[in-house]
Amino acid sequence: MKPSESNPRFRQDVPQEMARLDHRDLRDDEFWRAIPAYAQLSRDEFNDYRFQSRNCVTSLRKLQQVIGEKMDPAFYRDVEEGIVRSTMSLRISPYLISLIDWENPYDDPLRIQFLPLGSQMREDHPELRLDSLAEQDDSPVPGLTHRYRDRALFLALDTCPVYCRFCTRSYAVGLDTEDVEKVHFGALTDRWQEVFTYVESRPELEDLVISGGDVANLKAEHIEHIGMRLLDIEHVQRMRFASKAPAIMPQKLITDRAWTDALIRVVEEGRVRGKEVSLHTHFNHPVEITEITRGALEPLVQRGVIIRNQTVLQRRVNDTPNTMQLLVQRLGWLGVKPYYVFVHDMVRGVEDLRTSLQTAIKLEKQVRGLTSGFNTPNFVLDTMGGGGKRNVHAFEVYDRNNGIAVYASPAVRPGDLFFYFDPIDELSPEAQDRWRDPIHRASMLEDAMQRARDCE
Ligand code: SF4
Incomplete structure (x- = not known):
């Protein structure tokens, strides 16, 4: 006798929402060929990280060359106005460009995150500050924020493979824009030495986040140098390398084997010494996850690398229950722990992206219970002025x-x-x-x- 016949709780006519397995349907077509500039590229050519890095869209002119007549002059004028008013310089990978729905770019969740449109921008909140989390107030040496007792944030560099409109560190990350002259933290080993000396001098520091910028832009030998140097400090027990590459340029992990192998070597050396080294990444929407993503992350998962995700809650990007649920389930399916959903920081020039706190509270209720607790993100808010992360309900x-x-x-x-x-x-x-x-x-x-x- 089948369970479904003996116990009504195991009915075969599972309710529609329980039977849905959409999160396992990862895109595997040659989607980039719909973009005029990439139409002739083979899978191997498109999946080469050097092609992705060298062909990022960094200006209106480059966007026009890539997209061509898919969009009309009014759209391009809108982009031009958006770029002038943005606090972040433009840099979008071919991977992202190819995943945008150019039939409806105004509502597309990837376009909204990376390509500003003047018509959609809103006036900043009057209480907003450029460094809203006051990271520089808690910075004992350049490029290190030590706010929480046992952990610190090491800004190893100030560049990224792409630039997100909503970057919390728009005060430092990327090139200067018409609107913002930035504080710069270059990838300089002399500056890093000051950071290592400070960490050595503070025995309470057990946990380091190595971020920036994005560690995807560090050379393989720099990943290894920073990782091994910090592992050598006896009181450092945990270390997280932060990179958005899995979400916006997964090709980096597939074809820059030296970089991926350096990261894995640090993780494995940490394990030998009884220390945890993990990768923190940043997916915001389920369409960012394709079979290419799975190919990029699988070798890390197989080698036991812990991967956690931090999502930023954004208006019209991921602020509906269906989208957030699908994202959480898809991450879990890939072996990525959905660690945090952050209420959007008070960042200049992106008021159109922020949601109310109430939206976060409602979404949290819709997500909790969907899957195991250890695969359920904490919905948090980083308070303005340096109070750190708080649970949205608190x-x-x-x-x-x-x-x-x-x-x-x-x-x-x-x-x-x-x-x-x-x-x-x-x-x-x-x-x-x-x-x-x-x-x-x-x-x-x-x-x-x-x-x-x-x-x-
Ligand atoms: S990848 Fe991270 S640090 Fe870089 S621009 Fe995006 S949010 Fe900022």
Whole structure:
């Protein structure tokens, strides 16, 4: 007797939503051939990371050469205005260009993340700052942020294989733009030596994030040098290399074998010494994951490399239950742990991408229970001004009418309180008026702060 016949709970007519296995359907066609400039490329040519790096779209002119007449002059004028107003320089890989739906680029989740359109940009929130997380305030040596007691962020370089419109480190990452002159952290071994000396001098530091920029732009020997140097420091127990390459240029992991092998050597040396070395990556939407991605990650998974993902919650990109659920399931299917979903930081020039805190709270409820707890992301918010990450539900006060949340962070900054603000264009017309009036604005902030103090 089959289980379905003996027990009604094991019915074969599984409800539609339980039977869905869409997350396992990874794109495996030669999708790049739809782009005029890539139409003649074989699979091997398209999957060569050198082709991907050398052919990134870095200007309007290059975009026009690649896409050609797929788009009309009005679209290109919109892009031009977006580039002028952006805080990040343009750099988009052929892989991403090929995955964008050019029949409807205005609503495409990849276009929204990487290619700015002036018509969709909105005024920044009045409380926004360029370095909204105040990373430079907690920087004892250039390129190192030491905010949490036992861990630190090492910005090893300031370049990436692509540039995301929404980068939290737009104060430092990438080239200067018309709008922003950046703080630069070049990949310089002398500067790294200062970082290693500082880490050695702080026995409480057990955990290092090596980021930037993106470690995909470090040479293989630099990955090994940094990794082995930090493993040699006795109190460093954990280390995470942060790279967006699996999401935006998986070819890097497939065809730059020296780089991938260097990373694996550091992971394996760490294991011998009883230390954890992992890879942290950054997928935001399920369409970023194809069979090419699986080919890139499988060798790492097979060698036991722990891969965790950090997603940024973005309006019209991944702010619906279906998209977020599909992303979480697809990551799990690939062997990537969905570690965090971050509420969008208060970053300049991307107000169109931010969601309200309420959106994150609702999505968290839709995702929890979908799969095992260890494969379920924590929905967190990095508080403005240096309070660190807080669970979205852990606010002291959340004034939904005016879009003001206040968080405490006793383990990081005892006694201090930190704000987060919903995008003003999502508030009621009356609340938007209150934000426009400086006297009202000051009293709303003071009122929220007072109510948070009363909670303590
Ligand atoms: S890859 Fe990371 S560091 Fe680089 S631009 Fe994107 S978000 Fe910023």
